[in-house]
Amino acid sequence: MCLPGWMNSKQNAREQGLDLIDLGMGNPDGATPQPIVDAAIAAIQNDANHGYPPFEGTASFRRAITDWYKRRYDVELDPDGEALPLLGSKEGLTHLAIAYINPGDLVLVPSPSYPAHFRGPLIAGGKIHQLILKPENNWLIDLAAIPDSVAQQAKVLYFNYPSNPTAATAPREFFEEVVAFARRHEILLVHDLCYAELAFDGYQPTSLLEIPGAKDISVEFHTLSKTYNMAGWRVGFVVGNRHIIQGLRTLKTNMDYGIFSAIQTAAETALQLPDVYLHEVQDRYRTRRDFLIAGLGELGWDIPKTRATMYLWVPCPPNTGSTDFALSVLQQTGVVVTPGNAFGAGGEGYVRISLIADCDRLQQALDRLKQAGIRYQPERVVQ
Numbered sequence: 001m002c003l004p005g006w007m008n009s010k011q012n013a014r015e016q017g018l019d020l021i022d023l024g025m026g027n028p029d030g031a032t033p034q035p036i037v038d039a040a041i042a043a044i045q046n047d048a049n050h051g052y053p054p055f056e057g058t059a060s061f062r063r064a065i066t067d068w069y070k071r072r073y074d075v076e077l078d079p080d081g082e083a084l085p086l087l088g089s090k091e092g093l094t095h096l097a098i099a100y101i102n103p104g105d106l107v108l109v110p111s112p113s114y115p116a117h118f119r120g121p122l123i124a125g126g127k128i129h130q131l132i133l134k135p136e137n138n139w140l141i142d143l144a145a146i147p148d149s150v151a152q153q154a155k156v157l158y159f160n161y162p163s164n165p166t167a168a169t170a171p172r173e174f175f176e177e178v179v180a181f182a183r184r185h186e187i188l189l190v191h192d193l194c195y196a197e198l199a200f201d202g203y204q205p206t207s208l209l210e211i212p213g214a215k216d217i218s219v220e221f222h223t224l225s226k227t228y229n230m231a232g233w234r235v236g237f238v239v240g241n242r243h244i245i246q247g248l249r250t251l252k253t254n255m256d257y258g259i260f261s262a263i264q265t266a267a268e269t270a271l272q273l274p275d276v277y278l279h280e281v282q283d284r285y286r287t288r289r290d291f292l293i294a295g296l297g298e299l300g301w302d303i304p305k306t307r308a309t310m311y312l313w314v315p316c317p318p319n320t321g322s323t324d325f326a327l328s329v330l331q332q333t334g335v336v337v338t339p340g341n342a343f344g345a346g347g348e349g350y351v352r353i354s355l356i357a358d359c360d361r362l363q364q365a366l367d368r369l370k371q372a373g374i375r376y377q378p379e380r381v382v383q
């Protein structure tokens with residue numbers, strides 16, 4: 001995901017014995033909730049789970065997925081054909097590209113975006129048309145700026161709100177506009193709703209499938225990795241249009257045997273947990289968000305309150321590029337942040353900070369920035 005030189009620097013710093021505060025990755029730092037672990041242990045003990053799992057995932061996990069959709073979004077889905085368990089959503093996002101995109105097909109991808117959203121289409125031989133996101137549009141895709149000739153040719157649009165890396169959220173009207181745009185131009189919508197549950201202050205992210213007619217032209221990806229601290233378990237799922245899902249499933253039957261059934265039992269348990277578990281994880285990230293926004297505020301940054309995700313999207317000081325800024329922060333302080341241009345050219349001028357350390361550790365990071373004299377000073381207008 002990062003530039004090779006960048007990775008070397010992190011490795012070098014580590015080898016020099018620097019105490020790194022790694023806020024670079026999107027790897028949640030908490031433990032998986034105990035009921036999920038307990039369900040997995042019990043399922044591992046059951047030898048009925050020791051053989052190959054069914055290709056299309058277990059019936060009970062698929063049912064848990066569609067029940068969850070009904071409960072969360074009031075969206076009806078058929079567990080036989082409109083929901084497919086995945087070995088993590090990254091696997092599915094990339095395999096979907098391989099299943100659906102032919103060499104030379106035009107794919108619309110925002111910039112910045114989560115790397116699998118452009119790497120998958122590139123692996124499939126697709127041509128990427130970057131949709132550059134801008135702060136003045138609140139990091140939303142500007143559909144009106146897409147030339148008609150491009151929209152006519154485009155086969156797929158990947159997008160992701162609440163967004164990694166910008167932490168932007170999209171109002172329901174935006175989803176309605178995207179659906180109308182995609183219907184008009186016969187474009188498949190691939191929405192990544194990875195941060196469905198990591199939302200704060202009463203904000204509830206929109207599912208693309210809530211929009212009437214969306215299911216005709218869309219699929220939506222989810223992961224258990226972030227919400228339930230299950231990144232290492234490798235489990236996610238895709239829902240939506242049955243023909244698209246069938247195509248992905250057919251490709252996958254030639255590549256993998258699906259998810260260990262015991263892990264599907266654990267994932268099913270996760271989706272059925274009472275909301276107090278969600279509130280716990282939401283509170284953790286909200287507390288860190290408030291803490292870091294306040295601390296960066298003392299160093300000159302004015303970061304708007306994010307309503308979702310586990311990231312802050314932070315402008316570099318004026319006239320400093322993403323890579324240079326991230327490198328100098330690393331070298332001077334041992335704090336790792338991700339250069340925004342690792343997510344595409346549209347991320348230049350920003351860094352992404354992951355809220356994956358507790359407030360004590362975030363305070364240390366802030367203290368080190370302060371000691372090193374790293375601050376944000378808005379550009380002076382010279383008269």
Ligand SMILES: *Cc1c(COP(=O)(O)O)cnc(C)c1O
Pocket residue numbers: 026087088089090091114160164192194222223224225226231235236
């Ligand atoms: C973390 C992340 C993923 C990866 O999820 P897995 O299910 O762990 O593969 C997918 N999409 C986005 C936007 C992410 O931030």
